[in-house]
Amino acid sequence: MERDQAATPPEAEREGAVQRTHEPAFNLPAGLTCILLFLVAIHALRTYVFSSSLDQDIILNFAFLPARYDHPLAEQSLAWLWSPVTYSFLHGSWEHLIFNIFWMVAFGAPVARRIGMARLALFWALSAAAAVALHTVFHWGEMIVVVGASGVVSGFMGGAARFVFSPSGRISRQFAHLNRRLSFSEALSNRSVVVFSGIWFLTNFLVGFGMFTPGGADSVAWEAHIGGFLFGFLLFALFDPRD
Structure with missing residues (x-):
C-alpha cells in the first residue's frame, strides 16, 4: 500500500530487521487485546445472559439514533451525550463483531503501538x-x-x-509503527496509499448502492465508515507523538 524508493538509513535498517526477525503473527498490544475481549464479553452477555427486554433497554440507551438530535435535548435522557461513543461497543451479530475484530487486529494494532493506549482511547471516542x-x-x-x-x-x-507504508511502499508488519508519518502531499502522491484508499472508498460507495450487502444499503452505515476514515486520515497527526 505505499510508496517511493530508497528509504532513509534508519528505515532501511528497520526493514532489514523485519526480514531477519520472525515475530508472532498475532502479537497484539495488551491494551488492544483487552478492548477486543471487552467487545466479545459485551456481545456474549447480550446474546446469552441478558433478557430481551434488558437488551432492548441497552440498545435504547447506548446505541446511536439520529432521531435523538431532532428533538429538544432537555426533554430526553442523557443518552444523546454518550451514545455517539457507546454505540461502538455494541454489535448486531457475532458475524458483525468478528468482521470488525479481524480489521481491528490488522489496523488497530499498528495504531495502538504507535500512539499508546491513552491516545488510542481518545482516538476511539472521537473517531466513533x-x-x-x-x-x-x-x-x-x-x-x-x-x-x-x-x-x-x-x-x-x-x-x-x-x-x-515505508517510503519504498512496503508494509513492515511488526515494525510499521516506527515509520515516519507521511505528510498529506506525500500520502496523496504515494501510489500504495492512493490505491488502498481508492479501493476502500470504492467498496464503501458500492455498499452505499446496495452491492455486497444482502440487506441492501440500509443495513450498513457506510456513511459512518467514510466519516471515520476521513477523521483518521486527516487528523491522525494530532494523536501521533512521532514527527
Missing part, C-alpha cells in the same frame, strides 16, 4: 463520534439504530494509511 456525525448528516431525524465499531475501524485504517 466523527463517524456517526457524518451518518447523521445523511439521515437527520431518522429512527435508525446504529451499532458497531466499524466507524472506529475505518478511523484506524485512515490513520494507519499515514504511516504503515
